[in-house]
Amino acid sequence: MILLRQELGDVLRELRQEQGRTLREVSADAKVSLGYLSEIERGEKEASSELLAHICDALGMPLSQTLSLVSQRVAGVEALTAPVPLPVKTDRAVVSAA
Template identity: 75%
Template sequence: MILLRRELGDVLREERQSQGRTLREVSAAASVSLGYLSEVERGEKEASSELLASICGALKLPLSEVLSSVSERVAVTEALTAPVALPLPKTDDLSASAA
């Protein structure tokens, strides 16, 4: 099952790490507690829109870019977990094999 909060947390963590910043630096810049930001990044807490905007601001990252990245990750996961439709024999084929 896809958890949006987990995908969002992964995107935020990857961006923070790519900037070479610590949780402490980003939590201070976003005015969010260190523990709460850590829980958001681990996908344990769902960030409100206000909190998300604050974290994105601290990362100097547009919210639309974060949401786009999350959307792409969800699409990939959906594609990997989508059921595969197997071709079913036609009813004529079943009748012929029974005879």
């Protein structure tokens, strides 16, 4: 099962690490406790929209772009876990009523 909070946390962690920043730096800039930001990044807590906006601001990333990255990750997981349709034998003698 896809957990949105896990995908969001992974995106936030990757953005922070790409910038070479520590949890402490981002938590101070976002005005959120270090422990809480860590829990969000690990997918253990769900951030409110206001808190998420502060974290995105601290990372210099628009909220919409962050959510787009999350959406792409979710779509990728869905594609990997989607059932594969199998060919179904049909009776060619059946005539459509249309």
